[in-house]
Amino acid sequence: MSGIATIVAYSLAIHLPLWSAKLIQKYRPFLLFLVVLPFWTNSLIRIYGMKVFLGVKGVLNTMLMDMGILSEPIRILNTEVAVIIGLVYLLFTIYDTTALLCY
Numbered sequence: 001m002s003g004i005a006t007i008v009a010y011s012l013a014i015h016l017p018l019w020s021a022k023l024i025q026k027y028r029p030f031l032l033f034l035v036v037l038p039f040w041t042n043s044l045i046r047i048y049g050m051k052v053f054l055g056v057k058g059v060l061n062t063m064l065m066d067m068g069i070l071s072e073p074i075r076i077l078n079t080e081v082a083v084i085i086g087l088v089y090l091l092f093t094i095y096d097t098t099a100l101l102c103y
Contacts, residue, residue, distance in 0.1 A: 054077045056073045
């Protein structure tokens with residue numbers, strides 16, 4: 001089965017760019033969007049997870065209130081701190097993987 005999957009993937013990988021080069025200029029961006037879309041799903045799911053983690057009733061606020069550090073939940077979501085936390089979380093795997101490949 002892996003051999004068949006490899007042959008099909010290779011055939012698509014060879015013919016898709018050739019077909020897209022012959023396509024009308026109007027449809028090329030849409031085809032590129034369809035090719036890139038599966039790569040975005042992992043990032044979108046991870047960012048949605050951060051939304052659950054950083055929300056007012058999220059894991060972080062609940063944990064800090066249970067430990068007695070906070071008396072009431074704070075708003076972290078939609079702040080600059082949340083953006084920094086989200087970007088670090090999202091980009092850490094890219095930089096970590098790159099570092100592993102360098103050594």
